[in-house]
Amino acid sequence: MNIEKIVAAFDFGAPVTAIRECRIGHINSTFFADCANGRFVVQRINRGIFKRPEEIMSNVVGVTTHIRKKLIAEGKDPDTGTLTFVKSGERYFHIDEEGEYWRAYRFVDGDCFNACDSAALFSRVGSAFGRFQRQLADYDAATLYEVIPDFHNTVKRYEAFEAAVAADAVGRAAECAEEIAFIRERRDVCAIIVDGLADGRFPLRVTHNDTKLNNVVMNRETGEGQCVIDLDTVMPGSLLYDFGDAIRFGASSAPEDETDLSRVYVKPEMVAAFTEGFIEGLAGAITVEEIKALPESARVITLEGAIRFLTDYLNGDTYFRIHYPTHNLDRARNQLKLVADMEERRAELEASVAKYLV
Numbered sequence: 001m002n003i004e005k006i007v008a009a010f011d012f013g014a015p016v017t018a019i020r021e022c023r024i025g026h027i028n029s030t031f032f033a034d035c036a037n038g039r040f041v042v043q044r045i046n047r048g049i050f051k052r053p054e055e056i057m058s059n060v061v062g063v064t065t066h067i068r069k070k071l072i073a074e075g076k077d078p079d080t081g082t083l084t085f086v087k088s089g090e091r092y093f094h095i096d097e098e099g100e101y102w103r104a105y106r107f108v109d110g111d112c113f114n115a116c117d118s119a120a121l122f123s124r125v126g127s128a129f130g131r132f133q134r135q136l137a138d139y140d141a142a143t144l145y146e147v148i149p150d151f152h153n154t155v156k157r158y159e160a161f162e163a164a165v166a167a168d169a170v171g172r173a174a175e176c177a178e179e180i181a182f183i184r185e186r187r188d189v190c191a192i193i194v195d196g197l198a199d200g201r202f203p204l205r206v207t208h209n210d211t212k213l214n215n216v217v218m219n220r221e222t223g224e225g226q227c228v229i230d231l232d233t234v235m236p237g238s239l240l241y242d243f244g245d246a247i248r249f250g251a252s253s254a255p256e257d258e259t260d261l262s263r264v265y266v267k268p269e270m271v272a273a274f275t276e277g278f279i280e281g282l283a284g285a286i287t288v289e290e291i292k293a294l295p296e297s298a299r300v301i302t303l304e305g306a307i308r309f310l311t312d313y314l315n316g317d318t319y320f321r322i323h324y325p326t327h328n329l330d331r332a333r334n335q336l337k338l339v340a341d342m343e344e345r346r347a348e349l350e351a352s353v354a355k356y357l358v
């Protein structure tokens with residue numbers, strides 16, 4: 001791979017002065033390209049996961065163009081309020097000599113947090129994700145590609161998990177007996193959101209689907225969540241996916257691969273703070289049925305996270321980037337501990353939505 005040549009394929013509008021690699025994220029490979037007119041992010045799209053990169057780019061350009069128009073109408077700065085993709089010739093991607101797909105966008109400066117102790121900060125992250133969903137409430141979901149089919153279909157994730165247990169491709173199932181049993185006991189939990197979407201209780205919306213804390217860029221001066229990033233999994237889905245995933249990651253006391261499980265638990269005050277921000281950002285674009293299901297969605301999506309990590313471990317680590325051999329198993333155990341803790345603190349978590357239901 002010749003990164004200089006790849007970077008040179010994009011029309012930044014000014015010469016590139018420096019390139020450096022950024023090692024964050026489990027999926028894509030990322031570089032920063034500094035130009036006279038600012039910093040850009042240049043990213044290789046992981047084709048093992050995203051089979052048709054053209055479709056991702058169609059989705060993300062469509063969605064950011066839509067948000068851009070809204071920001072302009074509201075008198076806000078579109079360059080810092082959403083991502084701005086850069087063309088390579090006539091297209092929004094470049095294919096390198098090895099057939100890999102690359103894309104580039106303007107870097108939005110600000111803070112991205114991997115962990116958060118402040119309820120006020122987490123509430124502002126919630127507002128940003130709520131606002132994002134509101135901005136896209138009138139976006140025609142039918143024009144979006146389902147880039148990873150059934151991404152948050154927890155029932156299908158469960159089926160893939162059972163298939164991985166049965167195949168036991170690398171002989172790891174015996175070592176995971178306890179985790180497998182824990183997940184099997186919660187098979188019904190997997191259907192909670194899927195069933196609600198199927199029977200119309202939860203509307204199909206345009207959702208982000210990867211609402212980790214670090215996917216919001218926070219403005220350093222105002223402290224507000226100014227730009228939602230990592231738009232690759234924007235697809236039709238349920239608002240509960242976005243809420244649940246945000247809690248799974250941001251309301252945990254520890255990183256998702258913390259191995260000392262006594263340090264892994266859910267923080268109800270953080271759930272309450274995120275809920276408040278999220279509902280405020282949505283400004284009415286949420287139904288009563290959705291509000292009622294918010295606390296439970298966190299358990300569903302955390303369980304789904306555990307299922308995905310364990311499935312990958314059983315399959316021989318073919319999906320998530322790992323940094324040591326049992327990384328996926330440790331992540332799975334961590335997420336299961338979080339599920340168990342959410343079950344114990346159910347009443348406290350339910351209390352966080354009570355005031356929106358009166």
Ligand code: GN1
Nearest residue numbers: 025026027028049210230233256305
């Ligand atoms: C992946 O690469 P990253 O960190 O944005 C994954 C998410 C998982 C997350 C777990 C496309 O996201 O769904 O929740 O890892 N993204 C994809 O850390 O599978």
Ligand code: MG
Nearest residue numbers: 027210230232
């Ligand atoms: Mg992501």
